[in-house]
Amino acid sequence: MYETLLHQRFFPIFSFLFGVSFGLFLDVVGERARHPRVVMLARLGFLVPFGALHRLLQPDEVLLSYAVVGVVVLLPASFLSGRVVLALGSLATVAAVLVAGGGSLLIPGLFLLGYAVQRFGVEVLLGLSLKRLVVVFAGGLLCAVVLNIWQVGSGSQAGSRLAAVAGVVTGATYVIAVLLLLRWRARGVLGVLAPVGRMALTGYVGATLMIVAMDYFAEVSDFGTAVTLGIGVFLVELAFSSLWLRHARYGPLEWVWRCLTWWDVVPIRGRPEG
Structure with missing residues (x-):
């Protein structure tokens, strides 16, 4: 259960959302500062000491990696068009899964995908029709179940291609599930969180x-x-x-x-x- 529901299933979501938040913050800063990317560089730079100190207690923490990848990948990407960012994010994510077996190498691609979604407008996802969301969720759920059963049955552990694919697909299915819940009465419950x-x-x-x-x-x-x-x-x-x-x-x-x-x-x- 741990392998199929939790392990490496939320890490892709957090990485994706970090890319979204980068774009949102950059837009807000653009209205307040003359050089928004300099402010963004400071924001990411000051995340480094948070991550370094946190890593003393938790060696597998991600803040330090997020800060470094944010500076190296997201800041340069802010000069590119949304379509280019989306293409680069897709290629980097696929390469990280198929070539490297996921892990921390997923961060650049997922950052770019999240940033691309923000550039195109988060409302694009939130505005998808209920019917389309249900179809996507059903397809994602089916793929996630098959991949997780396959992973458990084969004994694949974190770091394998199969585990990486299962993790990304399961994480994406969780995101679609939340989008569905936002359409129903559960929206009030989610607001509590x-x-x-x-x-x-x-x-x-x-x-x-x-x-x-x-x-x-x-x-x-x-x-x-x-x-x-x-x-x-x-x-x-x-x-x-x-x-x-x-x-x-x-x-x-x-x-x-x-x-x-x-x-x-x-x-x-x-x-x-x-």
Whole structure:
């Protein structure tokens, strides 16, 4: 279950969304700064120390990789057309899956795909007809089930081509599932989770701190305990994020990151800005 539902299934989503957020932030900065790419360079540059410090506790963390790839790949891509970015992202993702077996080499391609979607307009995805979404979801779900059963049956582990393909397809299916839920009454339920998304950096680092602290008291050696621990950490972060954002514009680490990016003390109380 861990291999088919969780392991390397959300990493592609986070990488894709980072590319989307890069484009959104660059657009907002373009309205406020004379040289938006310089501000974006500072934003990505100051993510490096966050990642480096976090890596001391979690060697497999991704912030450092995201920062470096963002500077090397996304910033140059901001000078290209959306079609070129989409083509490069597609080629890089396919190459990472088929040649290298996925892993961290997926980051550049997924970054570019996310950025391309933002360039064309996120509303393109959100505006897809319900019928089309259902068809895409059904096809993705079928492919994901077949690929995951194949992966488990063959004993393929992370780093193999099959595992990489299964991970990307499963992650894409999860995204389509969320788009479907946004069309139904579950939209209100998903809205409850929004504070965690707005404090993603704080939540990512905070989860590591909580899990490392818990390791001192108990050893997690089975799947059931790990899932219970993960759910517990998420609920704590959901409660904390909801309470914090009632009084603040940004999460604690998000605020520090923003202050460093603009090299100024940004107001933290009140309504959030772009």
